[in-house]
Amino acid sequence: xxxxxxxxxxxxxxxxxxxxxxxxxxxxxxxxxxxxxxxxxxxxxxxxxxxxxxxxxxxxxxxxxxxxxxxxxxxxxxxxxxxxxxxxxxxxxxxxxxxxxxxxxxxxxxxxxxxxxxxxxxxxxxxxxxxxxxxxxxxxxxxxxxxxxxxxxxxxxxxxxxxxxxxxxxxxxxxxxxxxx
Numbered sequence: 176x177x178x179x180x181x182x183x184x185x186x187x188x189x190x191x192x193x194x195x196x197x198x199x200x201x202x203x204x205x206x207x208x209x210x211x212x213x214x215x216x217x218x219x220x221x222x223x224x225x226x227x228x229x230x231x232x233x234x235x236x237x238x239x240x241x242x243x244x245x246x247x248x249x250x251x252x253x254x255x256x257x258x259x260x261x262x263x264x265x266x267x268x269x270x271x272x273x274x275x276x277x278x279x280x281x282x283x284x285x286x287x288x289x290x291x292x293x294x295x296x297x298x299x300x301x302x303x304x305x306x307x308x309x310x311x312x313x314x315x316x317x318x319x320x321x322x323x324x325x326x327x328x329x330x331x332x333x334x335x336x337x338x339x340x341x342x343x344x345x346x347x348x349x350x351x352x353x354x355x356x
Contacts, residue, residue: 194219222302223247232313239282241308243295246276251297253278
């Protein structure tokens with residue numbers, strides 16, 4: 176519907192254009208002899224809008240990925256920073272892969288030095304926007320933490336019950352010797 180856009184004889188005026196107005200417009204000229212149709216593609220450029228960064232927990236030595244998504248026309252260029260230091264692909268075992276509106280920062284083998292705060296900046300000719308991420312440590316469960324897991328904590332009398340059981344077992348072992356005398 177273009178009724179609210181304000182048209183006059185040979186032009187169409189869009190007073191305050193928004194990204195929703197982008198698309199293909201059709202102009203039809205009609206008289207008693209013939210009809211002619213022309214189409215015009217309108218692209219609306221706008222500053223990047225970056226989605227909020229999601230914090231990621233990664234186990235030491237594992238693979239970690241931070242994803243930055245930005246809605247922008249023209250498509251944005253991305254930059255990644257750790258604290259205030261710019262990150263480049265191929266350095267320190269990291270890779271940056273940009274595909275259209277998405278940028279991925281991949282760590283192939285996370286080290287202690289990799290944990291911390293990261294910033295993604297998306298820029299086009301109209302401006303820039305950024306978002307922050309935290310990559311934090313996740314402790315991988317070991318066999319000992321699995322054996323001494325939540326159950327050991329839940330049962331506060333576990334130690335006393337175990338001691339009582341050992342005393343009973345010792346009594347059963349020595350009972351035959353006591354009965355001999």
